[in-house]
Amino acid sequence: MTTKVISFDMDGTLSKMAFTTSVWNEGxxxxxxxxxxxxxxxxxxxxxxxxxxxxxxxxxxYDLGYWFNRFSLKGAPLTLxxxxxxxxxxxxxxxxxxxxxxxxxxxxISSNAADIFISKQLKKLGKKFFSLVFSSISDFNxxxxxxxxxxxxCHQLRIHPSxxxxxxxxxxxxxxxxxxxxxxxxxxxxxxxxxxxxxVTNLKELLYRxxxxxx
Numbered sequence: 001m002t003t004k005v006i007s008f009d010m011d012g013t014l015s016k017m018a019f020t021t022s023v024w025n026e027g028x029x030x031x032x033x034x035x036x037x038x039x040x041x042x043x044x045x046x047x048x049x050x051x052x053x054x055x056x057x058x059x060x061x062y063d064l065g066y067w068f069n070r071f072s073l074k075g076a077p078l079t080l081x082x083x084x085x086x087x088x089x090x091x092x093x094x095x096x097x098x099x100x101x102x103x104x105x106x107x108x109i110s111s112n113a114a115d116i117f118i119s120k121q122l123k124k125l126g127k128k129f130f131s132l133v134f135s136s137i138s139d140f141n142x143x144x145x146x147x148x149x150x151x152x153x154c155h156q157l158r159i160h161p162s163x164x165x166x167x168x169x170x171x172x173x174x175x176x177x178x179x180x181x182x183x184x185x186x187x188x189x190x191x192x193x194x195x196x197x198x199x200v201t202n203l204k205e206l207l208y209r210x211x212x213x214x215x
Contacts, residue, residue: 009168010111
């Protein structure tokens with residue numbers, strides 16, 4: 001079947017990690033330190049210990065609102081994201097590639113980041129490239145982008161898996177998982193550590209591959 005939709009992971013694929021990392025590892029501890037009148041180093045230790053205690057196999061681990069409630073922090077999660085939105089940065093080729101691809105395909109986001117993180121980052125792009133945004137956590141209560149996640153995405157889009165291309169920087173969740181349900185996928189390896197027909201080192205390579213495959 002002909003490709004109708006191209007799906008992108010968010011963090012590490014379209015955007016650099018600084019924003020997300022800063023919110024969790026700097027912003028939240030600073031809020032804790034301010035709320036509970038402790039020094040920042042102690043706050044970081046407390047927060048890190050609690051992150052580890054909950055663990056990344058629990059949906060709460062990804063929920064900024066949960067941590068605000070757990071630590072009785074002042075303010076709202078959205079205000080914390082706003083404090084760090086200056087850290088949002090997209091890879092240099094992103095806008096050019098999206099501009100080209102949107103002329104022929106519907107573009108969507110398929111990420112395991114919470115929707116409030118995704119929307120804050122997309123706001124920085126300025127231009128609306130994406131028809132829909134899918135968060136495995138916020139939309140489907142799934143920890144990871146497993147094969148069932150991609151089937152749900154296809155169902156929402158009303159397309160057959162063979163009509164979707166997905167690209168992302170995690171070999172398991174962005175390449176192997178979609179491949180298992182018949183989706184054409186590309187693994188984005190920006191460090192060029194792997195060589196394979198479906199490995200790209202930047203999104204311009206994806207644009208080239210997609211353009212040539214569709215000829």
